[in-house]
Amino acid sequence: MQHDTLSLRRFHDPTDENVEALKQGGEPFLMTGRMRTWEMFDEIEARHTVGEKLKCFVNIAPARQVLYSQLPRRNASFAFGKQLRQRFGERRLGLQELASLIEAADRSRLKRTYYMQAQQLPEWQERLPGLLRLHASTGGTPLFWLGSGGQCTALHNDRYHNAIAVFMGRKKVVLSPPTELRNVYIAPLDRRIQGALTSLADPRTPDFESWPRLRSAFERVRIAEVAPGEILYVPPLWWHLVESSGVNLSANVWIDDVPEAEQLYEPHSLRLLERRIHREPMALRRALADVFSGIVRGNDREGRTGSAHEGPVRAHAEFEAGLLSQIGDARSRRRWTDWIESIVDWLVFQRDGNPFPTLADGEVERMLARRRRELYDAAPPPRGSRRPKPRAAQGVPKAGWANGR
C-alpha cells in the first residue's frame, strides 16, 4: 500500500528528562541508543543467528506458558474478517515450543504465521528497568511480542502512552492522529482485538469502495521504521498498525495517561446511543451536539433545543465534564476533551453518517447490551472503584453505562 508519509523525528540517546519533554509534544517519535545499556538487548544483540537469539530469550523461562495466535498463510493480517470475526483464536504453549515452531517456520518458509501478543514474562521483566523508566509515571509492566515475521495488526488505538522497544526483526508502524476517528470505521463496540477500538478494515486490502474515508486514515500517515535497538513512543489515542518483518521480538509498556482514561476511552455518554438521536433531523442533532460540546468544554451557552433529548444530553455532558475537571495536566485534559467530543459526535449524533455500516437496524441496542455485559458482568467493577459519583441528573447512569443491567 502506498502511504503519503510524514517523517517521524528520531532522537539519539535522549535523557529521561528529554523523553518526558518530547512526550509533552503529543507526537510519536523514535529513540535510538537507549537500549545499549539494557542487559536483555546486549545478550540478544551479541548472538548472530535467529536460533541463537531466540534461545537467549527463551532460555530464561523455557517452560513458561504463553498465549499466541496462528494463521495458515504467510504475511497474515491479524484483523477482522469479512463476517467481522476475528479469524484467529488464541492457543497456549510453552515458550520453548513456540520458539521452535517459529524457528522452523523461518527456516522452511512454512506457509504459516505465528504471533504472540502482549505476554507478561516476569523472568525478563526485571531485566528491563530502562523500558519502565521511559514513563516517569508509576506502574506499567513490560509486555512481550514475538512473531514469525510478516504479521500485521489491524489499525487500532489504545488509551495508553506506549513505548515499543525492538530486539529482533523490524517493525513498520503506520500512525495517524486521534482526529482520524471519523475515517477509520471502527468495528462495533463489542468487537475488539486486544481490547482496543479497532478498524474494520484489513490493513493489507482496505476496502476503499465501501468505506471511502479510509483513504485518509491509511494514506495521510506518519511511518516509523523501527529496527533492533530502537524504541518508538506512541501517544495515547493515536491510531496505529504494526507490520513486522523477519522473526521479531519486542517489548512494550503501556501506561495510563490519567486515572480517568479508562472511563473516558469508551465514555458513559455512549449510552445515549439508545435514544437513537441519529434519527432526528440534522439541525436538531447539530444543536444537541453544540449543547454537549459546550458543557464538556466548560462554556455552556445555555442554548435550548426544546427537545426531549436535551435533558439526558446535558446530564451526560455534565458527567463527562466532571471527570475531565479531575485531570490536572492541561495537555491531558485537552486530549481527553477532544476525544470525548469527537467520539460522542461520531457515534451518538452521527453528523458524518452511519458509524456502524455493518450493523443492521436494531442491532445497535444488542451491541450495547453485549458490550455492557462484557465490561461489567464478567469483571464487575471493584467495590469503591475509582468511578466518581455522577451528579444527580436525569438520565445519567449511576455507575457508568453499566447501570440498568
Ligand SMILES: O=C(O)CCC(=O)C(=O)O
Ligand atoms: O508490536 C506489535 O506487533 C504490535 C504492538 C501494538 O499493536 C501496540 O503496542 O499497540
